[in-house]
Amino acid sequence: MKMETKVIHAGQHPDPLTGAVMTPVYQTSTYAQKHPGVADWEYSRTHNPTRTALQDCLAAAESGTHGICFASGLAAVDTVIRTLEPGDSVICGDDVYGGTYRLFTTVFAKYGIKFTFVDLSDPSIEIPADTKLVWAETPTNPLLKTTDIASLAAKTHAVGGLLAVDNTFATPVFQRPLELGADIVLHSTTKYIGGHSDVVGGALITSNDALADQFTTLQNSVGAVPGPWDCFLTLRGLKTLSVRMQRHDENAKSLVSWMDQRPDVASVIYPGFGGMVSFVLNGDLDAAVRFVKATTVFTLAESLGGVESLIELPAIMTHASVPPEVRASIGIDDGLIRLSVGIEHIDDLRADLETAFASARG
């Protein structure tokens, strides 16, 4: 089945009771048992049919065999790290999502898990022999650096480690890490998968049965599960993923070629696909602040991946939890502006940015 069809149909069947075409919101915590201990469904932390439909659809979209959903992207990240033991070593990309960085360095470091941050987009990077897990985000956030997943998977497997790829930015429409040798795919479904900025969620996808078993056990034991309404909204968003990504991509490409020509832009960063664009404005931080406050179609907000366009200043907003010296060392300039290009009409997006360039000039 092709992606456009999978995101609409995978894991979903007309409701057996009524024939409802859409998977219902099974808003229940518990299920009647036929005999004591005999039931298809028992308790909604463990299983819920709306969640199962979403999990199966995501697994299919990422070419995996198991999908496991969580209450947020970070709850999914947390689950992967909980499979490790004190003393284990993790190699992590050096400009990962700020919340992932915070979780690794403040929550898990004190449990004796060792995190080393390196530039995984560097093709000559070596993976140390004691590595248990490699954590890659590609494209990265906000510098949109890309990593060769197949090569990184080979290097990681050569030392007996596992490769996890945060595929939130690329989505399975543009990149399917499991097909390239990764062991685990992570999504903040809050972003492109949900696609409408109306729900927070996360997911892990794998084809490794033993890993899936650990993730499912943790999902039930720790309990960071998404509610049925959140699963329904995410599943509804997922149906249009392919068409949305096409338009995000078209609009972003068009803005990139337009901005590349401008003298007031120092540099434009774009990985060549998708809806995320970063750029450095010629001027100081004040000019960048004037720019992001001047837009009206682009809303000044954190997050990304919704149908509406968003604009933000990573140094002050999404990456404020990364220490300034670390930001500087990896190249997150104070004047760096990140756009999540939505699916509005391109003329309106361009006109909005034109106004912002004028405001930035003062």
Ligand SMILES: *Cc1c(COP(=O)(O)O)cnc(C)c1O
């Ligand atoms: C948002 C995000 C996360 C965290 O997900 P939440 O749903 O906010 O918990 C992780 N990775 C990336 C790349 C993200 O953009």
